[in-house]
Amino acid sequence: MPSVSDTRPDRAALAARQTRFDRVVRVVKVAALLVVAVLVLSFPATAANPFILSVGVIIASYAAFAVGWNFVGGFTGYISLGHAAYSGMGGYATALLITRLEWNPWVSLVLGAVLVAVVAVPIGIASLRVRGASFVIVSIAVVLILLLVSQSWAGLTNGSNGLRVPRPFGPEVLRPEQHQRFFYLFVALIAVALLVWWLIDRSRFGMGLKAIREDEDKAQSLGVPTFAYKLVVFVVSAFFTAMAGGLYALWFGNLDPVFQFSILVGSYMVLMSLLGGIRSLFGPVLGAVIVGYALEFFKVNFGDTQFHLVALGLMLALVVLFMPDGIIPAVAAGVKRLGPQAGSIREMSAADLLEDNRRRDREAQERASRTEPATSQAEDDDTTTEREHVGGSAR
Template sequence: MPNASSVRSPAPTALPHLPRSVPLRIGLGLLLVLLLAYPWIAPGGYLRYAGVLVVMYAVLSTSWSMVGGFTGYVSLGHAAFFGLGAYATGIGVVTLGLPHAAAFVLGVLVVAVFAAVAGLAAVRARGASFVIVTIAMVTMLSLLAQDMTWLTGGSAGLQVPGAVAGISRTGNHALFFYLFTVLLLFALLTWWFIDRSRYGAGLKAIREDEEKAEALGVPTTAYKVAALTVSAAFTGAAGGLYAMWFGNLDPIFVFSLVLGSSMVLMALLGGSRYLLGPTLGAFVVAPANEYFLTQHGESQLHIILSGALLFVVVLFMPEGVIPAVQRALRRFRPQSASIREQTQQELHESRGAAT
């Protein structure tokens, strides 16, 4: 065991950080520019519409990973937050006659309160019961939305008037493309902030060993409820934007377990422990899904495909593609692997010594 503290490495290397390599930064910058230019590159109505959907899914999967990625608690019920945000915003506009912005804020607040209350019930029980509660949230809200016709329009749907009077369809798509992009950047920023905070360290500790985290002084229940609330608020915000953009809320679609599972699939596929993992996953899965839906919608192929993809991700790459790519890249950079190898060797030695 070396005692020489002179080899102290600079502390920041121990911490999560934005990508340091210059080519990667340039690449990300280019991607952002490309993203912002998208509505002008793709002027067609359908392509713009699909673009909005993809960015919306990126918001959803990033929000999901604020719980699923940090704490390891898998929620299948984030569609509940999405739908509640959408309906609360829609009802705010339609029934309460609020301006769109105010209805949006109301929607986010409603979702946050709902998530905090449901979260208290959900996190009391660890593991399996949590998943069950998230499933129950969706089916419960779906029942309510279909039944409370006077408020939600029932299965016929709720018609929400557009945010800007007289705007063209393609113009509306462009507007909401940017609104969703702003929400995505805000969500990513929040994710990044949590990742770097001691709060984030606590959440990750809960994922690894909840009992141990508690023994080290982490108020695990409060942490989990807070994470669920923040995650739900972003999901609800996406729902609110969706209501104003799409203009028609169908209870079967917004409160569906399949929608919730799409968020999980996208986050896991990209890598739910990485800042841009869920976004990457959304950029791959959402267009594929949209393609199969438009080309083979009647045949249920898109359901089979999502099922198969989820199956493969869960069994063969639960950490997502980002670490897989990183491993591949590391082969080209031998020196960064040295610590690992050395400690593996030490591990071997100490095991040998102990027995």
């Protein structure tokens, strides 16, 4: 058995190497972030033609949807297949405020999203009462209801004919220029949403939400107000998704209920977030870039056929079966493998643990002997507790 003295310096060296490696990783991360930011911001200037630019806008809108979705999916682990309800409602709210009340488009966009967030409160209260599969069912049901309503209530939504949304910029702004502006608007929205996600991630609130994701019953028994937490993050998610939906409506200029309240759009958000990694900040954005590009590729190459559905279905199945944690966690694990190896053995070796426990037991005994004299009975117990402690470390 190795003695304590020859493992300790090793571990100290390992820890030092680990901090050095971590510092390198952090520098690389920041550098990569800067490069990506520069690339994203210069994309409209470097895009070859307006079509590429419009694809960029579509992918940016997908990323905004996915980040909005990930407030619920990533923190609480509640997978909503029906987030198209909020993007669709955001689009309709914005469009209706502009056309019916003739409000300023940007005011309509924000107030529309606020309205959707208000509507999301009762929906959240109803649907967050159930977990897992039932929650998914309810989220789908919400989209189907809204589809029925938006198609039938022709007086308000113009039914299946769709609703035209006036452009927020004057006629002097040409199409490519529009794409450019909307691209930056989407990027700004994504940045704000990511900032909020990051803030929640570091907060006590976020900790409670993640506890819900890992084990809701335990979180509740530890005193996390689970229902209130879930509801708040649900409403935040609805707000950001609705903002993205409203922005999309302003850009696209036309709303068709079949596309606004489509389960497909909701499943895009899930696929993108899962592929990138729902537990990581940039996961949904990365997923949106990959899936969004793939979707546009399929649409261009297979055009009118329904083949893009098959492609989407297969992609989703592959991700679920083989990469349920997403790309970013997989890459992070790979990077960790490059660093100094601590192996799968826990930081404290069994010998150390034994030593530690012996010391602790001795201390406890000394403390006990100060109040009452130690007996031979306690000596016998000592060996069994040791064995238990070591056994516990293996678990």
